Amino acid sequence: MLSRAVRLFEVFGVDTPALTVSELARRAGLPVATASRLINELVSYGWLRRDASKRVRIGVRMWELASRASPTLGLREAAMPFIEALHAVVGHHVQLGVLQDHEVLFVERLSAPGAVVNVTRIAGRLPIHASSSGLVLLACGASELQESVLAGPLRAFTPNTVTEPKALRVLLAETRRNGYAFCAGFIDESATGIAVPLRGLSGRTVAALGVVVPNDDAARMQIPALLATARGISRSMRGG
Amino acid sequence: MLSRAVRLFEVFGVDTPALTVSELARRAGLPVATASRLINELVSYGWLRRDASKRVRIGVRMWELASRASPTLGLREAAMPFIEALHAVVGHHVQLGVLQDHEVLFVERLSAPGAVVNVTRIAGRLPIHASSSGLVLLACGASELQESVLAGPLRAFTPNTVTEPKALRVLLAETRRNGYAFCAGFIDESATGIAVPLRGLSGRTVAALGVVVPNDDAARMQIPALLATARGISRSMRGG
Structure with missing residues (x-):
């Protein structure tokens, strides 16, 4: 589960800051249902967020935790x-x-x-x-x-x-x-x-x-x- | 598993950038064996790292992913x-x-x-x-x-x-x-x-x-x- 979450995050890049759930699933090599469930959980922690166009982005909470320490x-x-x-x-x-x-x-x-x-x-x-x-x-x-x-x-x-x-x-x-x-x-x-x-x-x-x-x-x-x-x-x- | 990893990260703070495995386990409310296994896995992804004094810190890879997007x-x-x-x-x-x-x-x-x-x-x-x-x-x-x-x-x-x-x-x-x-x-x-x-x-x-x-x-x-x-x-x- 953890390695799948890490794979999801690795898909984001400087040129791809926002992706749809299906793009994320495809690029991470995960079934859409699995990716979707993981994304929902990570959104609930503030580690991912959905933007106005329903695409998924890195959440501010993750930046905060990473930057703090x-x-x-x-x-x-x-x-x-x-x-x-x-x-x-x-x-x-x-x-x-x-x-x-x-x-x-x-x-x-x-x-x-x-x-x-x-x-x-x-x-x-x-x-x-x-x-x-x-x-x-x-x-x-x-x-x-x-x-x-x-x-x-x-x-x-x-x-x-x-x-x-x-x-x-x-x-x-x-x-x-x-x-x-x-x-x-x-x-x-x-x-x-x-x-x-x-x-x-x-x-x-x-x-x-x-x-x-x-x-x-x-x-x-x-x-x-x-x-x-x-x-x-x-x-x-x-x-x- | 994912929620436990998130709990581990939440334990780090501006004033506590480096913690021992047992401190991390205690503060995250996890058994030491569980925390230790999770930490090893997160270190392998570069999301956590061990410093010269064997304490655990946030890894540069996590900062990079969080900052990029x-x-x-x-x-x-x-x-x-x-x-x-x-x-x-x-x-x-x-x-x-x-x-x-x-x-x-x-x-x-x-x-x-x-x-x-x-x-x-x-x-x-x-x-x-x-x-x-x-x-x-x-x-x-x-x-x-x-x-x-x-x-x-x-x-x-x-x-x-x-x-x-x-x-x-x-x-x-x-x-x-x-x-x-x-x-x-x-x-x-x-x-x-x-x-x-x-x-x-x-x-x-x-x-x-x-x-x-x-x-x-x-x-x-x-x-x-x-x-x-x-x-x-x-x-x-x-x-x-």
């Missing part, structure tokens, strides 16, 4: 004053990503109106080898993670995406040496991603702080602000 | 650029609250270092009659909600909290007429809460935008900025 809330609260200040200077997009299932999961993002294209969304993911935040998490991550990612497949988003394992190894070594990842046009040719590690109490990298700015000569100028912000956040996390 | 994410994304701008001007605390189970649930908050005292937390709640965000949601809410809240009990946080039903009716009428709630020292004597409604597509109030500032003569000066910000957010939500 979320391991990312402490990180977010420590980082937010610094992220706001950085965003006021850099503009465009500033975001916070953590490692989840060999991908980057973005837990926070601030964007300015008219900012450069950015495929990231809050609670959205990006492949670890193609995004600057991902490369930071990979470069600072366990060697088993690195070997598993290097074994591929490594998707090319643009001709600039590094998909050759040998070149990716060099890029990871550079990222570690520099203390930041600089990815001009890796995911979209018009955008540059820059990211730095955030280190927790033990000195271990717990998240990546990244900016997405236009892919032009001015992009490198953001690096010092990003490095300074990461130091401020890491100090604040260690103090907290 | 959350009804509050669209609101938050529409509101965030405006909230940031308001926060840069007002300082202290700016927050976004929605109605949940006759209380205000805060889905977003920006705070400045050294800001005035504020009991609100993200994913935290406040009573609807005592907070400025709550009074806005109550004043714009259904009459059944109003009658149910007016029927009490109405907790006093300070001598300034309005707990007399007749006085509360007057305050709600004032809030509707003014288009904002102004609560000097209602929850803490040193702080003033001011909140305005955010209206969605249908013109219905979907959230309250609030600030918490020091309880002094300058507090009223924040009202125009708050009203202007609410208009910007509402227009942006209707356009989106």
Whole structure:
């Protein structure tokens, strides 16, 4: 029963926030009667809700429970004053990503109106080898993670995406040496991603702080602000 | 099985983000063996996790699923650029609250270092009659909600909290007429809460935008900025 409920929730996505009961049943591989009964029970707990068009959505109660005790809330609260200040200077997009299932999961993002294209969304993911935040998490991550990612497949988003394992190894070594990842046009040719590690109490990298700015000569100028912000956040996390 | 899992999750709170298996079992009213089996299954789905001290916490996967399709994410994304701008001007605390189970649930908050005292937390709640965000949601809410809240009990946080039903009716009428709630020292004597409604597509109030500032003569000066910000957010939500 529990595994079926989990399957129902897994069907929702960034692009599919509302589904009919029969869509949910089909995508979760459950009989409609079973799905319908489960959905009714989950609606009664506030974990799912029915919208005005009778489609099913994630309930606010589930968000509340997940957020209240979320391991990312402490990180977010420590980082937010610094992220706001950085965003006021850099503009465009500033975001916070953590490692989840060999991908980057973005837990926070601030964007300015008219900012450069950015495929990231809050609670959205990006492949670890193609995004600057991902490369930071990979470069600072366990060697088993690195070997598993290097074994591929490594998707090319643009001709600039590094998909050759040998070149990716060099890029990871550079990222570690520099203390930041600089990815001009890796995911979209018009955008540059820059990211730095955030280190927790033990000195271990717990998240990546990244900016997405236009892919032009001015992009490198953001690096010092990003490095300074990461130091401020890491100090604040260690103090907290 | 599902109701037991829900009971386990309900045990976590803002002040209890990590619990041992036996604490979880006791608080959820479940036998330790049952709780332990459930916890193991939920850990395997990433919905719960064990921390370094073997205590159980909410898993990042649950946060991701809840956030991805959350009804509050669209609101938050529409509101965030405006909230940031308001926060840069007002300082202290700016927050976004929605109605949940006759209380205000805060889905977003920006705070400045050294800001005035504020009991609100993200994913935290406040009573609807005592907070400025709550009074806005109550004043714009259904009459059944109003009658149910007016029927009490109405907790006093300070001598300034309005707990007399007749006085509360007057305050709600004032809030509707003014288009904002102004609560000097209602929850803490040193702080003033001011909140305005955010209206969605249908013109219905979907959230309250609030600030918490020091309880002094300058507090009223924040009202125009708050009203202007609410208009910007509402227009942006209707356009989106």
